[in-house]
Amino acid sequence: MSAITVAILGATGAVGTRMIEQLEQSNIEVRDLRLLASPRSVGKVQTFRGQEYEVSAATPDSFIGVDLVLSSAGGSVSKKLIPHAVKNGAVCIDNTSAFRMDPEVPLVIPEVNSDDLDWHHGIIANPNCSTIQMLVALAPLDRKYGLNRIIVSTYQAASGAGQSAWSELLEEARQHLDGQAEIAKILPVSGASHHYPLAFNLLPQIDVFEDNGYTHEEWKMIHESKKILRHDLNNSDLKVTATCVRVPVPVGHGESVYFELEQNPSVPEIQTVLDQADGIVLQDDPRTQLYPQPITAEGHQSTFVGRIRADAENPGGYNLWVVSDNLLKGAAWNAVQIAETLVQRELL
Amino acid sequence: MSAITVAILGATGAVGTRMIEQLEQSNIEVRDLRLLASPRSVGKVQTFRGQEYEVSAATPDSFIGVDLVLSSAGGSVSKKLIPHAVKNGAVCIDNTSAFRMDPEVPLVIPEVNSDDLDWHHGIIANPNCSTIQMLVALAPLDRKYGLNRIIVSTYQAASGAGQSAWSELLEEARQHLDGQAEIAKILPVSGASHHYPLAFNLLPQIDVFEDNGYTHEEWKMIHESKKILRHDLNNSDLKVTATCVRVPVPVGHGESVYFELEQNPSVPEIQTVLDQADGIVLQDDPRTQLYPQPITAEGHQSTFVGRIRADAENPGGYNLWVVSDNLLKGAAWNAVQIAETLVQRELL
16 A cells, blocks of 8 residues: 555644544554644644654645545534545545534444445544444444343543543642632533533533433434444434433543343353454453553553443343543544554555 | 430541531430540530530440430441440431341331331331432332333442542542542442542442442442332332442432333423422423532532433333432431431331
């Protein structure tokens, strides 16, 4: 494969900087790198494989000669600029929700549905962080035993809402410990009317509310899971419900997942399947108090799974606990992993 | 009713001090107050209704002449001393897990099953904090529509493990912000082999592990719910499963509760039932981003319920979010409320 020109859109954000690092560590041969961001970031310098690259402002013309775009600059920027990149012949891996539900856009987790990359039309969407880690854990069980139902409650880290939300959490924590009033400006939702402190608190709202009382984050988990596992965002054979809660953790989403399978494997059988599955590290040993935690998952590409238990009153029903670095597998690493897979499958 | 002599066992702890405050605010006439604790707390002074009382060491003889004992000094202290109190004619309301599953001991949440107080034999048990707030929210729906199933994931505050766990959380947070190593000595379980930081982290272990992979906290939620709602700790008509997670919040447990009813009421119907139910404050308005949060629940006796949603794919299935001050309704207030009810029902 010949070396390619890669553009990173949103290069200075929490996800963007990690996309650069993940790309640097990958086996993709990069001839040229373009770092694109908003005007206020122009001039910032990033090092990539020993060379320095300067950030420039993203415009429709930024993609001439670009082979691959990795974008994470928010949905409205994606909607504005990605079509221009596609017109210029680039393949775009978009981390935002802008194109995820478009029937022409594959929604891909490489361990789960890489074959969906084959029919891309220029854009591939990264699923939502919370969806990704859950399906990495459940897809191997779906394949082997048949998955019927998911009931998930999430414990999502502040950085899922961006670098400024992460900083706000730490600032509020310091204010709380110093006995000062906490000033919330961003969370739970940056554009919304009300803001509440996250430090030492819980906020059961992630993204805006839909008409049926669910939040858009919950809607995403439900419909993205159906699209990825059943190729139908409204599939009725796989029932999914979700409650998404923001917790005072900087990095690393936790998820308590209740699920039902067609078959009724034992817990050791499930542990074996997950232990052998791609992208998963099993951390499940009550005797040594071993289970996934955000502080141990942070900085790692893997999805960590533990607390696997059978629901004795409901054969085929189980609980488990899954944690992953939401900025890596939940975003930057999944995007670069898709890029590596595209190269491998000669789809770039 | 004549004034009674009350003993508080565990008077200096996070729950004990709140039991004194709740008793002070109650309508119970107290002739004399005995504050009992461990030897290292002897001599500490507490004010109660304008008078000062000194803490003394708890012994089997501490209960002579006592009418009512409110105890929260750990299960082993309860097992050792409560039988002596009962022998001396006292009625004991115990906040620990020591007697909860004893068939001779009512397990009571006043809004839910006050009638169970009628058959007490000297000891009444306060349920576990996480059980209490969940059943305050679900019992009105059980009564009206029939409850079949509960799938709960908890977000439990550090103070549920005691004052020292609360202090450890704040200390670790400060260490984390100051860039120092966090020293965990207590959480997740005080006596266990491994300790992990809670600050900016999630710990999916509360209490010790059972043989089936569930923790004792999860076991308590399952079996206490069956005992309280069905008078049978192994009742098979009400299916209950639970995942209990410790979160970096000092006070105020959160719970994401999925439940199934026999009937299929609408969300507005459910909101009306809960809004009118004792002990509940409904905080459920997406338009104004109104939902329960630990920081707003702290210090209040009520149980706060919100995020009520129907599971469109499963008629009769719903999600909700409930928060309460785990030291008040979860412990001290529920205990004093039981005492008020005993007085009201002339059972003391």
